[in-house]
Amino acid sequence: MTTRRTVIAGAAGAGVAAVGGAVGYRAWRDREPASPAAQDNEGRLLWRNWSGIQNAYPQQRAAPDGEEALVGILKSAPGPVRPVGAGHSFTPLVPTTGTLLTLDRMSGLVSHDAANHRATVRAGTRLGDLGPALAAIGQEMANLPDINKQSLGGALGTGTHGTGRTLKAIHGDVIAFRLATPKGDVIACDRTTNADIFHAARVNLGAFGAVSEVTLQNQPLKRVLKRTTAHQLDAIIEDWPNLIAQHRNVEFYAIPFTGLAALITVDETDRPVSPRGPDADVDAVMELKALRDLTGFLPGVRRSLAQSAFKDAPPEEAVDEGWKLLSNERPVRFNEMEYHLPLDVQMTALREVIAAIEKHRPDVFFPIEARVIEKDDAWLSPFFERVSGSIAVHAYYKDDYRFLFDLVEPILRKHGGRPHWGKLHSLKAADFATLYPRFKDAAAARETLDPEGRMLNDHLRAVFIDG
């Protein structure tokens, strides 16, 4: 059988490499991006986000072990006080010259309600640790994002989501939380107690204070079948309305310059457990990179080789508990822009994004992700009162990502998209005021809780006040 690697290696052997680009140029483009100094002149340790594009030298790092210590930090530590989870946001939510606040010491399960499938969890808990902790009490979150390294607080604060037509983003299943504020309060919120704060700060960008505990509405632990299959992209786009109706979780990766898509579906099953095999995504992405390196300036050859290499890829299947299958390891770093659009324009926008990239940016090779998310009622939720179709465009961490702003963002904005709070965007307060019906109410609630702006860095000041 011809393997993907054989086809790509064959392209190199046939001399395509010589046409596609000089070896020296490829080596230059593959260099590791320079890192700022590990410490600044005053001995402060460097902080960088996961992808490496956001940097800071915080004056202080704080890791409280409980609410009392947390409140003390919010009130008195050098500002701006910026909470950090796992550093997975691409936007500058975290950089501060003041205090970097991690809730890593405030993690784990607090209590649970077996009858109603609810669990109260400390906000510093990483999603990857929460899955097994909930499984031990017979519960699971209804949905999970693609990556599970994030902290629960960080995921809620940025509106992080998975995929599924009837499944809400993570904050959509929050029924209560406790918020520590810079004024020194710890406020318990739910739909009836401090309801305005509950609605305003469920998605909070870490700008309202710091959430210390969260009560999640979970569901009984279930076994699911995850299938990954290769298809022609046009067929998947045409079938998308049916796919989102048929499957509990469904998403696809459109692979630019190939005419191909990888479809991932997850559905409940009674089949016996068949654990996931070794990760194949990294190999696939790096093979797409090799194809870009070899044939980036020969789009016809690139498409033809990709069709030969990927179109008959065998399906991958796994059966297990959902928390073991919904998220993935992503050791290949990238930068990302994701917008959430009205579902009825999602595929139109996707076609436009792919066409623009294929016309102007032959260096792009990362697949483009399409997902679907149920609406909710959190005031700063990108899914506020709107079932959404998301489009996420990625750039390899060593590659130029400015095309996301110049080429992709205008298309996504034209179609009424709302950006993911943790992923790249250029929007400011005035833009959000038009996109979010309750934005001004949320901003007013934030100011009441943090009147001195201790939680605001420059980015958040532009988001809430000055933009």
Add this chain to the structure above:
Amino acid sequence: MRRIATATALALMAACTPSAPQRTPAEAAAHALTLTPKDARLADLYAQSCKTCHTVLDTSAPLTGDRDAWDARWKKGKPALLTSTVGGLGGMPAGGQCFSCTPADYEALIAFMADREH
């Protein structure tokens, strides 16, 4: 008889020579999961950050306790390893996503994972 004596001597020598056990990748990952720093503070930092990648094969990170995988990295020297850890390198995100770690914590955690604590 001489052959038996030689074989016995070789077997005894092998038993007395310290060497890392040969493990399959899956066994190495399973072994990594059994390890934790003795110091309680380091153990907490490790569990929250390093462990999420350095015990999982699919992350491509060198596994905790896998001396062979760490050999080439260890030869770079502690200062270079610390710089790579703080700034990130390849698939390794900056700081190993441990944001309350001090430089001394990083050095201790690297030594623990590389099986060079002593």
